[in-house]
Amino acid sequence: MQIYQGKSVFSGIAIGKIRVYKKNERQVKRVKVENPDAEMARFEEAKAKGIAQLGVLYEKACKEVGEANAAIFEVHQMMMEDDGYNESVENIIKSQGVNAEYAVATTGDNFAQMFSAMDDDYMRERAADVKDISERLISILNGDDTDASLNDEPAIIVADDLAPSETVQMDKDKVLSFVTVHGSLNSHTAILARTMAIPALVGTPLPLDESVDGKLGIVDGSDGTIYVDPDEETLAAMQKRRTEEEEKKKLLLTLKGKENITLDGQKILLYANIGNIKDLAAVMQNDAGGIGLFRSEFIYLEQDHYPTEEEQFRIYKQAAETMAGKRVIIRTLDIGADKQCDYFEMEKEENPALGCRAIRICLTRPEIFKTQLRALFRASAYGKIAIMYPMITSVGEVRQIKAIVEEVKASLAEQGIEYGNPEQGIMIETPAAAIISDELAKEVDFFSIGTNDLSQYTLAIDRQNTKLDPFFDPHHPAILRMIQMVVENAHKAGIWAGICGELGADQELTKEFLAMGVDELSVSPGSILPLRKIILETNVAEYKAGKKC
Structure with missing residues (x-):
């Protein structure tokens, strides 16, 4: 038995034959051509075919992974049509008089190296994308088959890395698990694995040869381990665990439709966090009571221009209508820190986490803010929308926001445009806001505690710096005391308080949050039913009594 350790992308147990997936090995030769124009025509024809193939893949992926x-x-498709990419290919073909395959391969390598050298994690991931489109074009130019089909038997797919186009072409019924030598937790393959809800590992240093291929394998997604040719004892233990996990999933499904109420009658709201309206299906499937955090910044991050009022209005309106009267809390623009948007043309900062971000951008660029507020207030006429303002540190900021809101409402009324009366709340994600939460509570309708940033600022630990992981304690008493204080101050003022950060889904803290009197937990859709199970099985009074003993 061989054991290899990787990084877990998605938990669960997969048991089956291992199949080493290898890309078509092709060497691209540099060949001089007599007619560069004819070579450009070949490239254009291959590009058109590639764009068409990607359109088919898009339709297939929509049905399978959303x-x-x-x-x-x-x-x-957009990358294939990118001017810079195409101009590079054309320049190499015409200036060097070489074949299209070589021009594409060279351009792909150059662009991939450029993306890999960038500081931004998201942009580094684009290196894999540019390699993928270049491989596709070379395959078409060579007349190769680009189908990533599998054998009939379901298998654990092991590869050096997997491009999105390769994973989506695979028959999902034949994939038990993905394990890659390279790749990151933020790669598209990792995202697809999570969506498919299958065990997956990345960064796993295992050989891609006959010592693995065809052997029986076990992937343990909970601790990032793959066992090759397991012994009988390990196999029996893992089969038992897999059966137990499948039973747990079935039991969780029986919790759909149940109220989130403890054994001693304490109720709590379970809401979902989403990035865009495409996530609404997962919200419905997992029986969320509402949306506790709609990250509106993704509307901006996915565009190359400032989203217009109409573009935003349509999105917010659709969310409100789809949720059919359930609360939809939309966070206003939270750009900055680790979420950069080029067209905002932000000045480079030494410490962006402490710089111009979130509400600070909105208050210093009021026209952007007013555009979003107009869209939000208009959409609030179509459902139960609530608006939440991030990165608040003072009462003065809240009053500035209120003044801008009144301007927006007056403008809409003057134009005869219908708008609603949404709840307005703030995120508590700075120690400053937590400490003065008694004063802030007098100004707003609700609090939502953003534990990701609250933890970062309280512990003075950059949450993007993995080297500091040993020093980071999400259960630090200072963080829990701050949450307790915020909840108490909210209730004294007659408003509700929820949690929308990662700690909300931490099952080790669910009973603690119930004991604190937290009114709402907003988590990823897949975490809702597991949390509901804990809530339904908890007696808060007994838990509190046990803590005192």
């Missing part, structure tokens, strides 16, 4: 995850193929 529009949000299929969007990568639209990105690949």
Whole structure:
């Protein structure tokens, strides 16, 4: 038995034959051509065929993994049509008088190296995308088959890395698990694995040869381990665990439709966090009571221009209508720190996490803010929308926001445009806001505690710096005391308080949050039913009594 350790993308147990997936090995030769124009025509024909193939893949992916995850193929289509990419290919063909395959391969390598050298994680991931489109074009130019089909038997797919186009072409019924030597937790393959809800590992240093291929394998997604040719004892133990996990999933489904109420009658709201309206299906499937965090910044991040009022209005209106009277809390623009948007033309900052971000951008660029507020207030006439303002540190900021809101409402009324009366709340994600939460509570309708940033600022630990992981304690008493204080101050003022950060889904803290009197937990859709199970099985009074003993 061989054991290899990787990074877990999605938990669960997969048991089956291992299949080493290898890309078509092709060497691209540099060949001088007599007619560069004819070579350019070959390239253009291959590009048109490639764009058509990606369109087919997009449709297939929409059906299997949803529009949000299929969007990568639209990105690949755009990359194939990118002026810079095409001009590079044309320049190499015409200036060097060489074949299209060589020009595409060279351009792909150059662009991939450029993306890989960038500081931004998202942009580094684009290196894999540009390699993918270049491989596709070379395959078409060579007349190769680009189908990533599998054998009939379901298998654990092991590869050096997998491009999105390769994963989506695979028959999902034949994939038990993905394990890659390279790749990151933020790669599109990782995202697809999570969507498919299958165990997956990345960064796993295992050989891609006959010592693995065809052998029985076990992938343990909970701790990032793959066992090759397991012994009988390990196999029996893992089969038992897999059966137990399948039973747990079935039991969780029986919790759909149940109220989130403890054994001693304490109620709590379970809401979902989403990035865009394409996530609404997962919200409905997992029986969320509402949306506790709609990250509106993704509307901006997915565009190359400032989203217009109408563009935003349509999105917010659709969310409100789809949720049919359930609360939809939309966070206003939260650009900055690790979420950069080129067309905002932000000045480079030494410490962007402490710089101009979120509400600070909105208050210093009021026209952008007013556009979003107009769209939000208009959409609030179509459902139960609530508006939430991020990165608040003072009462003065809240009053500035209120003044801008009144301007927006007056403008809409003057134009005869219908708008609603949404709840307005703030995120508590700075120690400053937590400490003065008694004063802030007098100004707003609700609090939502953003534990990701609250933890970062309280502990003075950059949450993007993995080297500091040993020092980071999400259960630090200071963080829990701040949450307790915020909840108490909210209730004294007669408003409700929820949690929308990662700690909300931490099952080790669910009973603690119930004991604190937290009114709402907003988590990823897949975390809702597991949390409901804990809530239904908890007696809060007994838990509190046990803590005192």
